[in-house]
Amino acid sequence: MKLSLFELLYGLSEALDHVESEWHPLPKVHAKKTAYFAVRMGECAGLKKEKLYQLALAGLFHDSGITRSQGGLCREKEGTKEELKFRLLAGEENFMQLPIRNPKPHLVLFHRERGDGSGAFGRKAGEYPREAGWLHLAERVSRLEAGWDEKTLRKEEIERKLQELKGRVLDPGAVELFFRAEPRLEAGDLFIKEYLRKILPDDHREWTEEEVGRFSLLMARIVDERCGPSCVHSREITRRIQLLAEYYQYPEVIREKLCLAGALHDLGKLVIPLEVLNKPGTLSEQEVKEMRNHVLYTYYILNRISGLQEITMWASAHHEKLNGKGYPFHLSGEQLFYPARMVACVDIYQALREPRAYKAEKSHESAVQIMKEMAQAGEIDPMIVDDLEKLFRR
Numbered sequence: 001m002k003l004s005l006f007e008l009l010y011g012l013s014e015a016l017d018h019v020e021s022e023w024h025p026l027p028k029v030h031a032k033k034t035a036y037f038a039v040r041m042g043e044c045a046g047l048k049k050e051k052l053y054q055l056a057l058a059g060l061f062h063d064s065g066i067t068r069s070q071g072g073l074c075r076e077k078e079g080t081k082e083e084l085k086f087r088l089l090a091g092e093e094n095f096m097q098l099p100i101r102n103p104k105p106h107l108v109l110f111h112r113e114r115g116d117g118s119g120a121f122g123r124k125a126g127e128y129p130r131e132a133g134w135l136h137l138a139e140r141v142s143r144l145e146a147g148w149d150e151k152t153l154r155k156e157e158i159e160r161k162l163q164e165l166k167g168r169v170l171d172p173g174a175v176e177l178f179f180r181a182e183p184r185l186e187a188g189d190l191f192i193k194e195y196l197r198k199i200l201p202d203d204h205r206e207w208t209e210e211e212v213g214r215f216s217l218l219m220a221r222i223v224d225e226r227c228g229p230s231c232v233h234s235r236e237i238t239r240r241i242q243l244l245a246e247y248y249q250y251p252e253v254i255r256e257k258l259c260l261a262g263a264l265h266d267l268g269k270l271v272i273p274l275e276v277l278n279k280p281g282t283l284s285e286q287e288v289k290e291m292r293n294h295v296l297y298t299y300y301i302l303n304r305i306s307g308l309q310e311i312t313m314w315a316s317a318h319h320e321k322l323n324g325k326g327y328p329f330h331l332s333g334e335q336l337f338y339p340a341r342m343v344a345c346v347d348i349y350q351a352l353r354e355p356r357a358y359k360a361e362k363s364h365e366s367a368v369q370i371m372k373e374m375a376q377a378g379e380i381d382p383m384i385v386d387d388l389e390k391l392f393r394r
């Protein structure tokens with residue numbers, strides 16, 4: 001299917017910003033601003049389009065490793081060098097998985113190194129790619145401008161601050177370049193998107209099935225990681241939905257759309273506060289409401305990415321019921337197309353098969369039994385339940 005990686009990451013970066021903002025107050029466009037500032041610097045340095053493109057993607061994805069440290073081992077170590085290193089390694093791994101030709105290594109990994117060598121990996125200016133230094137400066141300005149470290153700073157104050165950080169923290173060359181590039185500090189979402197679209201190469205192209213699969217698993221993993229180190233929910237759904245689509249002998253493009261829909265169905269969980277998302281005990285009424293909002297967030301985020309209309313519907317209807325008693329839109333049978341019903345059924349099946357804090361995992365047989373009862377009650381599609389029974393028995 002035809003996709004634009006830039007469009008995808010541009011939209012998905014909003015979800016990642018939310019994750020980061022759980023730890024620090026950030027503007028909703030932190031990743032976008034980082035990408036824009038870095039690209040402006042790249043332009044000023046005379047970088048070719050292809051390199052600007054990678055810089056933009058690295059800016060949009062630079063914080064993607066955070067879900068692993070938040071949901072995983074490093075949660076308690078927030079703010080330490082160890083956590084930062086862990087997060088940067090995860091981010092680098094994510095970036096290198098993106099379907100781009102020759103992804104440039106170390107852009108993400110070293111984007112928090114300090115000029116004096118006191119950063120996570122102990123490299124001094126000149127010992128990491130200069131673009132990584134630009135990303136560091138770009139993300140720092142985005143934070144300063146948002147009032148992350150202290151109050152929101154105005155232009156002159158930011159300039160003063162950059163002079164102060166020059167050398168010790170930031171690459172002196174990067175600071176000079178930033179002043180020459182003169183990006184619009186107050187640039188917003190629409191401006192940034194138009195700006196980047198105009199100067200970056202058009203990356204709308206046909207993706208291979210392997211690329212769609214790899215990207216889907218990458219995004220599924222990012223969501224899973226936030227739900228805990230042992231969570232494989234979204235990845236398993238991606239795998240199972242692929243099996244089901246093959247079983248139905250769907251054409252390639254439908255298989256690919258289903259794969260993405262399965263991978264991204266719980267994307268909105270990135271927006272749910274960790275205490276609710278990973279609460280070991282039962283949720284209060286209020287928390288249940290909050291938790292249920294994850295499908296709405298999935299919808300809002302995906303709906304803004306052009307070219308994903310069907311995927312958005314299939315992904316965000318996974319808690320709907322055929323009898324209209326599901327959520328969030330209370331859609332009913334005739335509004336729920338077969339692929340949306342498939343995602344819903346695979347989600348239920350997978351959830352039943354997983355152990356959760358409040359329940360043990362179910363066997364294949366008892367999961368199917370429960371689903372048959374749901375089908376009888378008019379909630380889910382009985383045909384799909386029959387097919388899952390055969391297909392997932394092994």
Ligand SMILES: [Fe+2]
Nearest residue numbers: 030062063139
């Ligand atoms: Fe950041």
Ligand SMILES: [Fe+2]
Nearest residue numbers: 265266294318
């Ligand atoms: Fe869900």
Ligand SMILES: [Fe+2]
Nearest residue numbers: 233265266347
């Ligand atoms: Fe789910």
